[in-house]
Amino acid sequence: MTARVLSIAGSDPSGGAGIQADLKSISAVGGYGMAAITALTAQNTRGVRDVHVPPASFLAAQLDAISDDITIDAVKLGMLANAEVIRTVADWLERTRPPIVVLDPVMVATSGDRLLDADAESAMRELLPLADLVTPNLAELSVLAGSGEGPPVVATTWPEAIAQTESVSARYGVRVLAKGGHLAGDTAPDALVDAATATIVEFGGERIATTATHGTGCSLSSAIATLAAEHGDWPAAIAEARRWLRESLRHGEALGVGGGHGPVNHFAGLWSRGGTRTAPTPAEVEFEWWAGIADVRSEIDELLFIRGLADGSLAREPFLAYLAQDALYLRDYARVLSEAARLAPDAPAQAFWANSAHGSIVGELELHESWLGSEAGTAASASPDATTTAYLDHLLATAQRGDHAVLIAALLPCFWIYTDLGERLAAGEFGETALDPGHPYASWLATYADPGFAVATRDAIGFVTRAAAGATPEHRERMHRAFVASARHESAFFAAPLAAAGASATSATSTPTGAVTA
Secondary structure (H helix, E strand, C coil): CCCEEEEEECCCCCCCCHHHHHHHHHHHCCCEEEEEECCEEEEECCEEEEEECCCHHHHHHHHHHHHHHCCCCEEEECCCCCHHHHHHHHHHHHHHCCCCEEECCCCECCCCCECCCHHHHHHHHHHHHHCCEECCCHHHHHHHHCCCCCCCCCCCCHHHHHHHHHHHHHHHCCEEEEECCCCCCCECCEEEEECCCCEEEEECCECCCCCCCECHHHHHHHHHHHHHHHHCCHHHHHHHHHHHHHHHHHCCHHHCCCCCCCECCCCHHHHHHHCCCCCCCHHHHHHHHHHHCHHHHHHHHCCHHHHHHHHCCECHHHHHHHHHHHHHHHHHHHHHHHHHHHHCCCHHHHHHHHHHHHHHHHHHHHHHHHHHHHHHHHHHHCCCCHHHHHHHHHHHHHHHCCCHHHHHHHHHHHHHHHHHHHHHHHCCCCCHHHHCCCCCCHHHHHHHCCHHHHHHHHHHHHHHHHHHHCCCHHHHHHHHHHHHHHHHHHHHHHHHHHHHHCHHHECCCCCCCCCCCC
């Protein structure tokens, strides 16, 4: 189940820190983000200009509204502006007891200025034991580790940071994440310290040279809270959150946001790996692809060959020429179907395309031979004409590239267009003559509407549209181009017999309504 994570923090209208960063982070690592706002800020990438803190009673109303309705899997605490706000949050935590609480104690600004007064700092210390993990920066760590007498001493070395972290963990009984990003040097280590179990888990990494660091602490802590709810393991959650944050840091400057310290690019990895375009469903692919060849289908409907086949006026010679070319086509088509089976990603697809190849060889060729009769041998020794050759070259070249998804997209029109024609012929859409048992091509027309082939076509559509829905936009477009190209070859294939023989190949009673296309 998706982790439902609540951020209790201040807002940042520039979008780089606070709840805006938290919600992006939670979403980026796979959680569902919610937010209760503790403070409104007027800030940008250069700094904070003003802060407005709504009444603590309104914060309490926000928190109760959420927890009364929604199961909360994790809580991230960020900017808590004053003692009243902190104690309101503490009261709510004690009442609701969310399973995971990560506290990013916003106490000291990057400039070193203290953000909380003495009463608020005292309330913050009381809040720490209610957290499962605390993620202070080095300046905040020094405040929490200090005795309160004299100014805090900020760690300047990694061993000093670890020592202060152990002190805070032991004093407050909470896990603490030591963060070394503000230390000098080429590395930026972090460490999970738990005094209760006397364990320290260190995480290394080279320093990333970037000015896009606004909201880094907010982003990391909210990502950890989300992943801890998912994994149930703190080291694993921290490791994955760091990996995500470091990727986001590397791409932050590319956003070009602001003239100061810009934000990290929270979705850089998702955008590069998954793209930003919504993937269609298989049903949407089916609708769009079929609608996209409406012109080709209309063209086929108006061909003299199809009209003559439907009303029985088609002369035998062009019909037999069509069958002869179809027989030649099917032999290589079967080989291409076999290649689709070989490339298939799973057993069901492999079985389907292999069965289709078998049906193409056995069923269709036997039918052709029964129609061609004594001319079958002549047809077998004939050569494919230019139209058949062009269609086969397209399919064979697609098969040679070894891309299963593109290949089955190229194969689909031979299923889909034939089945569509057959069903509409059988329904009398091309005239009642096609339904007459005495029609000269009645048995041939019956094969177009074969229920078994309709089932196979539906399966083929399913395999292709599911592959297209799961493909990248670029891959899906390659599939679509192959599909459209095959559809146009289908139209040319139907047109070829009469284009070669001339319109006189139909009887005088023929009433074509469209022009022949080559």
